[in-house]
Amino acid sequence: MNIQFKKGVLELCVLSMLAKRNCYGYELVSEISKNILISEGTIYPLLKRLKDEGYFTTYLQESQEGPPRKYYEITPAGLQMYGGLTEEWFSFVDGVNRIIKEEIQDE
Amino acid sequence: MNKIEFISKLDYSLKGISYEDKKEIIYDYEEHFTVGIEQGKMEEDIAEALGDPKMIAKQFKNDYFIQRAENNKSAGNLASAVFASVGLGFLYLFMFPFLIAAASIVFSMLIAAGSVIISLVIALGSVLISFYAAALGLTLGGIGIILALFAEPYFPEFISIDINIGSAVFLSIGVFCLGILSIIGSIELSKISYRWSKVCLAASYNAAKKCVIGFYMWILKFLKMNVDIITRKKENDDAK
Numbered sequence: 001m002n003i004q005f006k007k008g009v010l011e012l013c014v015l016s017m018l019a020k021r022n023c024y025g026y027e028l029v030s031e032i033s034k035n036i037l038i039s040e041g042t043i044y045p046l047l048k049r050l051k052d053e054g055y056f057t058t059y060l061q062e063s064q065e066g067p068p069r070k071y072y073e074i075t076p077a078g079l080q081m082y083g084g085l086t087e088e089w090f091s092f093v094d095g096v097n098r099i100i101k102e103e104i105q106d107e
Numbered sequence: 108m109n110k111i112e113f114i115s116k117l118d119y120s121l122k123g124i125s126y127e128d129k130k131e132i133i134y135d136y137e138e139h140f141t142v143g144i145e146q147g148k149m150e151e152d153i154a155e156a157l158g159d160p161k162m163i164a165k166q167f168k169n170d171y172f173i174q175r176a177e178n179n180k181s182a183g184n185l186a187s188a189v190f191a192s193v194g195l196g197f198l199y200l201f202m203f204p205f206l207i208a209a210a211s212i213v214f215s216m217l218i219a220a221g222s223v224i225i226s227l228v229i230a231l232g233s234v235l236i237s238f239y240a241a242a243l244g245l246t247l248g249g250i251g252i253i254l255a256l257f258a259e260p261y262f263p264e265f266i267s268i269d270i271n272i273g274s275a276v277f278l279s280i281g282v283f284c285l286g287i288l289s290i291i292g293s294i295e296l297s298k299i300s301y302r303w304s305k306v307c308l309a310a311s312y313n314a315a316k317k318c319v320i321g322f323y324m325w326i327l328k329f330l331k332m333n334v335d336i337i338t339r340k341k342e343n344d345d346a347k
Contacts, residue, residue: 025142040139
């Protein structure tokens, strides 16, 4: 898959998960890699970049097992970005679907 | 590769980025291993799924240097971003001459435009100075005629005025007034020129600044684009 495309989609996946609830890194990584084939390590640079750009913040929270975990929390800027990307994604998918369906009817 | 090997490889490959950022990055991967082990996974499997620490470090480094060059615009930071990207693969080395050529073209054009503007300003200044000289000449000439009228009887061998005194006085007053008017005119002209030059110079300065910043941003964009190409190439190579 085109890396630029994949990058945008991964951003959308991360923002979408965080729009629902706060997660820690491992949760985000394992949920995404369960569904999309990627090197898991490449999600952390993405998380750090989005955090540096102000789309979410982090905080530490104790866990029952082991050391505290770093949770990611979406910011208003992140929610706005999420809204924009979702809209773009659906209009893109709709467009692709329309083309594919026309192709099938033509055959 | 176990956890310690992975972390130390990552740590080593992250050299060049700030201590704070490095600490944060290492913490994230340590936490990832910890949680993975809690869930009953083997260190080796976790490392395998994470991918090559060197590639991961390159991604962090590029984001880091490009971000630094974006936040803090300086030639040094841009150079670090360029060199960090050179480290990514040799696509860059071959693109390097183009980058230098583009930079040279942009800067030589800026210097040429700057010289044209500066010489125009100097030319305008010279014209104004000659106006002042002419005006001053007229004024002094007016005074000179009066002085000559008084001096004529004393230095007949040096001064001879062929017109009658009345005309000479009128001529002198006329020339003197013309001189004063010219001086006033020159001052007004200088004020206007000063105002216009200031506007023009400020506009050129802003245009040049925009040009340099535009070029700077263009290089950063170019770096980001190339990083994507190289990352993709590496990922494809890894997949093979």
